[in-house]
Amino acid sequence: MILQIIDICYLVAVVLFILGIKMMSHPDSARRGNGIALSGMLLAIIASFLTPGLDNLILIIIAMALGTIGGLYSAKTVQMTAMPQLVSFFNGMGGAAAALIGLVEYGDLPVDDIGKGSVLMASLVIGSVSFSGSMIAMGKLQGVIKDIRINKILGFLVLAAAVGLAIYVLNSGEPQPILVYLLIFLSLIYGLLFVYPIGGADMPVVISLLNALTGVTAATTGLLYDNKVMLMGGILVGSAGLLLTLLMAKAMNRSVSNILFTSFGTASGAA
Amino acid sequence: MEAIIEYISSNQQEFYVFILAIFVGIEVISKVPTVLHTPLMSGSNALSGVVIVGSIIVLGKTDPANYLALSLGFLAVLLATLNVVGGFAVTNRMLEMFKKKPGKK
Numbered sequence: 398m399i400l401q402i403i404d405i406c407y408l409v410a411v412v413l414f415i416l417g418i419k420m421m422s423h424p425d426s427a428r429r430g431n432g433i434a435l436s437g438m439l440l441a442i443i444a445s446f447l448t449p450g451l452d453n454l455i456l457i458i459i460a461m462a463l464g465t466i467g468g469l470y471s472a473k474t475v476q477m478t479a480m481p482q483l484v485s486f487f488n489g490m491g492g493a494a495a496a497l498i499g500l501v502e503y504g505d506l507p508v509d510d511i512g513k514g515s516v517l518m519a520s521l522v523i524g525s526v527s528f529s530g531s532m533i534a535m536g537k538l539q540g541v542i543k544d545i546r547i548n549k550i551l552g553f554l555v556l557a558a559a560v561g562l563a564i565y566v567l568n569s570g571e572p573q574p575i576l577v578y579l580l581i582f583l584s585l586i587y588g589l590l591f592v593y594p595i596g597g598a599d600m601p602v603v604i605s606l607l608n609a610l611t612g613v614t615a616a617t618t619g620l621l622y623d624n625k626v627m628l629m630g631g632i633l634v635g636s637a638g639l640l641l642t643l644l645m646a647k648a649m650n651r652s653v654s655n656i657l658f659t660s661f662g663t664a665s666g667a668a
Numbered sequence: 669m670e671a672i673i674e675y676i677s678s679n680q681q682e683f684y685v686f687i688l689a690i691f692v693g694i695e696v697i698s699k700v701p702t703v704l705h706t707p708l709m710s711g712s713n714a715l716s717g718v719v720i721v722g723s724i725i726v727l728g729k730t731d732p733a734n735y736l737a738l739s740l741g742f743l744a745v746l747l748a749t750l751n752v753v754g755g756f757a758v759t760n761r762m763l764e765m766f767k768k769k770p771g772k773k
Contacts, residue, residue, distance in 0.1 A: 464749025512675020
C-alpha cells in the first residue's frame, strides 16, 4: 500500500514539475510557476521519506537542515548582480550530489550488471564534470578566475581517457574502487578544461549547459533506482536546459558551437 | 554491447519515459521570452535538485556502521538540499524584481 502511495506522489510531483516549468516560461505566471515546481519538489521529498526500511533518519534531517539554512541564507543575502554565480554554485552542488550517490552505490552494485553499471558510470562522470565546470564558471563570473588559454584538444584527451577507463572498469568483472576514484578525478579535470578556455562573457550560456548536464545526471540516478520522479524531472531539466542554452546563445547572436569549440581569443574575430 | 541491449529491452518503460520527457521538456519552454531566460535557467536548476530524492534513499539505506558511505551520503543530502532550497529561493528573488519592471516602462 505504502509503495503505491509513494508512486502516486511521484506522479503528481512530475505533473507539478511540468506545469511549473511551463508557467515559468510566461512572464505573468512565472512566480506562481516557481511555487508550483517547489510544491512538486516538497511532495517528492515527503514521498521519498516514506520509502520502507529507511534508516539514519537523524543524519538525513541534520543534513537537510544544514542545507536549508545554507541555501536560504545565500539566496537571501546575495547581491542581485551576483545571482548567476550563485545559480552556478547551486548547480555544481546538484552535480556533486549525483556523483556522490553514484560513488556510494558503486559498492553495492553487482559487478556483472553491465546495464546498471553503465548508468552508474554516466552519473559519476557527468556529475563530476558538472560540479567542477560549475565551480570554474562561478569563479569566472565572480572575476576570481581569469581566462586562460588551454588547447581544447587536451580536454578531449582527458574525456577520452575517462570514457576508456569507465569501459575498462565495467568489463573488468571485479570491483575497482581505486580506478573509480581515478575516474572521478579525470572527470573533474575535464570539467575544468572544458570551462577554462571559454570567455567570461559566454558564461551564462555555459551555466545553462551545465545545468542541463546536472539534469541528465539526475535522470541517470533515477534509472539506477528505477525512480520515475528523478528520471522525468532530470530529463525535463536536461532537454529544457539544452533548448534554453540554444535560445540564450541565439539571443547573444552567438552559436553554441562557436562558444564551446572556439578559443575565446579568436571568437570575437570569427563572429 | 549485448548487456546494454538487454538492459534497454528489459527496461523499456523507462526508456519510453526518457524519450517522451525529452520532447515534453523542449515543448514546454519553446516560447520563452528573452527576459525570462535567466530565471528559467535558475528554476530548472532548482528542479535538477530532484537528486535529493536519490540522496535521501541512499543515506537511508546505508549500513549505520559503514562510516565512509555514511559521510558520503550525508554530504550528498546536504549538497542536494542546497541545490533545491537555494535554487527555488534565488529564482523567487529574481522573479520578484522582474515583477517591478513593467511599472517603469
